[in-house]
Amino acid sequence: MRFPIGLCTALAALTATAPAFGAGLTVTNTVFAQQRSTAPDGTTKIALTPATRVTPGDRVVYQLAYRNGGAQPIEGLTLNNPLPQELTYRGPAQGSPAPEVSVDGQNYGPLAALKVRGSDGGWHAARAEDVTHVRWRIANALPAGSTGKVAFEAVLK
């Protein structure tokens, strides 16, 4: 679904609260920790808290918030996040589109389509632990002043 560029620019002009002309794209990276707790009724609660208390085995969520601060629409937005080596990729965060993943930083695709060379020299289906990069390619143009967010989950090794 493409939306009409003309309309977008018109709207952008009407709501021109963007800071400065030419500010361009800003991407804010924030890390959260997932805190699980059991509620009295037996359900499990998941809360996202600032990642101040993280120990091995804990799950963290990285959120990339982007904003087109410029006056022109942005197209072909690609967000590429190499994973810190201390983290194991787990999947997209709840509510986020799934990223393409890579096990080598070169070839991207769904995890099921990727292969890694095992210690025996053969090729095996890649697992989440093999992921080294995640990438989002935003198909739609990003009008001026608009924002969006993507996020993924990882576990601290």
Added chain:
Amino acid sequence: MIGRGLSILRPHSGASVFQQEVSVFKAATRIALLTGAAALSAWSGAAQAAGTTAGTSIANTASVTYTVGGSTQTAQSNTATFLVDRKVNLTVTEVGGTATSTAIGAVDQVTTFQVTNLTNAAQDFILTGDQAGVVIALLGADNFDVTNMRIFVDSNGNGTYDAGVDTATFIDELAPDTSATVFIVANIPNTPGASVAIVSLVAQAAAGGQAGTQGAALAATSLLTADSPTTVDIVFADAAGALNDPARDGKGRAYDSYKISTAAISMTKTATVISDPLNLGINPKAIPGATIEYCLTVTNAGPGTGTGVVLADAVPAGTTYISNSLNVGSPGIAGACTLLGSTEDDDTTGADESDPYGGSFDGTTVRANIPSLGVNAPVAAAFRVTVN
């Protein structure tokens, strides 16, 4: 509004990272919500090994490319960092799985434990031992205390207590994912009725960083304390043990026991005139030609089972052993020496009989062999002689 276009990037409504909301769900419905098996398995995938070292700063930066007005641009996100906190975890296990076999009065008797540091940092461990009146299936029921209990760390990694060599009383700077062997060394008192002493070793995580010095015990950072992302917090993550070892207290405990395996065996001997040639069985007298029965009763006061017990009794001078009169069994009642005893084959010819006991007579001494003598399960042996 402009936000309409962004709905594409928000495919799911409801709780999400975007609002930092709390999502609540039943465990059963969680499975349906998950999209990938990887995420499902990861949920229970707490790392077993110590993991990333405490104090490590994890930095993450995304790079961005886009085109604006036909020209390609690149940009970097800010770097999101967090500091890996100290996840204190340890296990204490008893080595061997069985009680240490010992004897009354023995000194420097050793039980062995292993302490494993599963914390993501090197640290010291404070070692304490105690003795509790507990019952543990594999170890027995505690009924006495050992004396002079000491704790030493295996200094040379040979797994064996070397007196004077293994002298450290705390574990110093134990690296993540490594283990130390710890000995409880104690003396065994002579306590009547004593058989099993259960001891336990408690290892408590303590601050590392200074070799040769026992650090202070670690305390978990309070959840009420305002947190700083630049300090390494302490989180206790140890699991609960089977007995007196709560989860998440920074301590681990394991039990072992000393079992006294010696037996205290005593014997009584009585003689009864069975008959004489004149009075026959009525109030018989020990006159020449009379038959006399000797009764030997052996008792084991424990605590260990007596094995290979041999009752030997020289036939008195002036009497003659009556062949095939040796009878061994449980102590009898109402004047009988044995109850449901069995006659033992006392010669060396022919096949032996097949009951648990054995017997022999070598011309001067009668012997009854009792392969196994249980605690407080006396066995009686009777044999008869004729007065010459």
